[in-house]
Every structure is written in structure tokens, then in C-alpha cells.
Amino acid sequence: MSDMRLIVAGAGGRMGRALVRAIAESKGAVLAGALEAPGSELLGKDAGVLAGLPASGIKLSADLWAMSKDADGILDFTVPAATIANVAIAAERGIVHVIGTTGLSGSDNAVIKSVTNRAVVVQSGNMSLGVNLLAAVVRRVAKALDQSFDIEIVETHHRMKVDAPSGTALMLGQAAASGRGVTLDEHSERGRDGITGARRPGNIGFASLRGGTVAGDHSVSFLGPFERLTLSHQAEDRMLFAHGALKAALWAHGKQPGHYSMADVLGLSDI
Numbered sequence: 481m482s483d484m485r486l487i488v489a490g491a492g493g494r495m496g497r498a499l500v501r502a503i504a505e506s507k508g509a510v511l512a513g514a515l516e517a518p519g520s521e522l523l524g525k526d527a528g529v530l531a532g533l534p535a536s537g538i539k540l541s542a543d544l545w546a547m548s549k550d551a552d553g554i555l556d557f558t559v560p561a562a563t564i565a566n567v568a569i570a571a572e573r574g575i576v577h578v579i580g581t582t583g584l585s586g587s588d589n590a591v592i593k594s595v596t597n598r599a600v601v602v603q604s605g606n607m608s609l610g611v612n613l614l615a616a617v618v619r620r621v622a623k624a625l626d627q628s629f630d631i632e633i634v635e636t637h638h639r640m641k642v643d644a645p646s647g648t649a650l651m652l653g654q655a656a657a658s659g660r661g662v663t664l665d666e667h668s669e670r671g672r673d674g675i676t677g678a679r680r681p682g683n684i685g686f687a688s689l690r691g692g693t694v695a696g697d698h699s700v701s702f703l704g705p706f707e708r709l710t711l712s713h714q715a716e717d718r719m720l721f722a723h724g725a726l727k728a729a730l731w732a733h734g735k736q737p738g739h740y741s742m743a744d745v746l747g748l749s750d751i
């Protein structure tokens with residue numbers, strides 16, 4: 481099979497530059513386009529040079545429709561509004577859409593799901609093996625423990641991150657809720673401040689720290705009577721997520737339309 485031709489959306493961003501490097505290092509994929517926001521001062525610049533590599537010949541452009549003409553997939557780590565605009569174009573072109581963008585609303589996620597009867601979408605708040613394994617373990621532990629164990633999720637990220645809780649924290653919260661057989665929306669406790677009252681039994685708590693250059697730390701604590709268990713993951717470099725996204729795209733190439741997760745890509749769905 482010939483190399484998968486991939487577009488990087490948000491090519492001037494932190495993840496975008498990491499993705500351009502991951503593609504350059506890879507076997508089986510080539511950079512076919514680099515998307516940036518309309519009006520960005522980076523439009524027209526070479527994607528390889530921005531990523532610290534030799535010139536790639538691919539210039540940043542805001543025109544996804546034109547650049548996707550001969551592409552096979554798009555790796556999208558941008559902002560919710562951009563991802564939602566890209567969903568329709570990727571579906572229309574019939575190309576794989578790997579979505580890593582976080583901070584998406586319920587209605588954004590409904591738009592994404594609405595195209596998956598005709599489009600191949602792989603979506604995950606975290607593209608790493610470790611976090612997806614952690615989610616599977618959290619589901620099992622939450623199932624094994626009753627409500628005398630309080631569940632608290634803590635995440636730490638670099639100072640530039642704009643959304644909270646992180647997509648990963650929410651994914652781990654979903655895993656805990658599913659293990660307990662409850663819905664996260666009805667059992668989530670976020671943003672404690674002031675006289676909050678005692679903790680509601682059965683709730684899943686979230687706390688977010690921001691600072692420095694942290695690529696992404698997550699922990700899930702189960703706090704019970706006279707003992708507590710904490711499961712955690714530390715991402716050491718965002719190249720981890722870029723390699724995961726690339727793996728997802730290569731896995732999805734040629735798959736039937738559907739909404740896939742990183743657990744599907746990694747073969748963890750049945751754990």
C-alpha cells in the first residue's frame with residue numbers, strides 16, 4: 481500500500497509541530513497538508529521548518545477543502561470550533577479524521593457522531609497506551625469497590641492549556657462512572673470553592689493544576705475507610721500523543737465508517 485497522505489490541522493501549534501515531526505520520522509505516512517486558522521501569521525510558512533526540520537515543501541494554509549483533495553486523513557489537535565468545521569469536510573472527502581481536540585461540548589460530540597455512519601473517526605482525549613490502559617484498570621477497580629471509596633481525579637498540565645478538566649481526566653471519570661454503573665453527568669463534582677458542604681457519596685471529584693511545561697499528569701484516587709489506592713500516569717513528552725495519533729490514522733485507513741476510540745486502535749476494548 482502506498483504511504484498514507486496526512487494533513488495536520490493546527491500545524492503551527494504544540495501538537496501540530498509534534499505531529500509533523502512524527503510523520504517525518506514514520507514509515508507509512510507522508511505530510512500532505514498543513515492547516516492553520518484563517519488570519520494566522522503562520523499561513524504560508526513551511527510546516528517542516530516550523531517543526532524544526534528541513535523544508536517539507538508543505539506550506540500552512542487555511543483551505544482544508546483544497547488541501548484534502550488527494551489526502552487520506554487528517555490529524556486534528558486544534559480547538560473545538562475548528563474541529564467541528566473540519567468534521568464536515570473530512571466526511572465529505574471520505575478521509576480518516578483523528579480527533580484529539582479536547583474541551584468539546586456535548587453538542588460538539590453529537591455533531592462528530594452524526595457523520596460516523598459515513599465517515600471514519602478516531603477520537604480520544606488521550607492517544608497514549610498508558611492512559612488507555614489506565615482507563616481500563618480504573619473501570620475494573622471502580623467496579624470492585626463500593627461507594628465507601630470516594631473517587632478523586634487530579635490532573636496537572638502546562639500553563640498554556642485552555643480547558644479544564646482535561647479531556648483525559650474526563651475520560652478517566654467516564655471509566656470510573658461506567659465501572660460503578662452510573663452516569664458521570666449526574667455524579668461529577670467540579671470546581672470546589674468556599675463552603676461546599678460535605679462530599680456527596682458516590683460523586684467523582686475533579687481537580688486541575690496548571691503550570692510550567694508539564695506534558696500531562698493524571699491520577700485517580702480511591703479513598704476508603706483507613707486506606708487509599710492511587711493509580712497514576714505521567715506523560716513525559718507530547719511526542720507520545722503524536723505517535724499515538726499517527727498509529728490511529730494508519731490503523732483506521734481502510735476501516736468501515738464508524739466512531740472508534742484509542743482503545744479500539746490499541747486492542748484494549750475488551751479489557
Ligand SMILES: NC(=O)C1=CN([C@@H]2O[C@H](COP(=O)(O)OP(=O)(O)OC[C@H]3O[C@@H](n4cnc5c(N)ncnc54)[C@H](OP(=O)(O)O)[C@@H]3O)[C@@H](O)[C@H]2O)C=CC1
Pocket residue numbers: 489490491492493494495496515516517518520557558559561562579580581582583604605606607608647718721
Ligand atoms: N488527545 C490527546 O492525546 C491530546 C490532545 N491535546 C489537545 O489538542 C488540542 C491542541 O493542543 P495544543 O497543540 O497544545 O494547542 P495549541 O494552542 O498549541 O495548538 C492549537 C492550534 O490550532 C490552531 N487553530 C485554531 N483555530 C484553527 C482553525 N480554524 N483551523 C486550523 N487550526 C486552528 C491554533 O492556531 P492559533 O494559535 O492561531 O489560534 C494553534 O496553532 C487541545 O485541545 C489539547 O487539549 C493535546 C495533546 C494530546
Ligand SMILES: O=C(O)C1=N[C@H](C(=O)O)C[C@H](O)C1
Pocket residue numbers: 582605606637641645646647648649695696697
Ligand atoms: O492540552 C494538552 O497538553 C493535553 N491535552 C489532553 C487532555 O486534555 O487530556 C491530553 C494530554 O493530557 C495533553
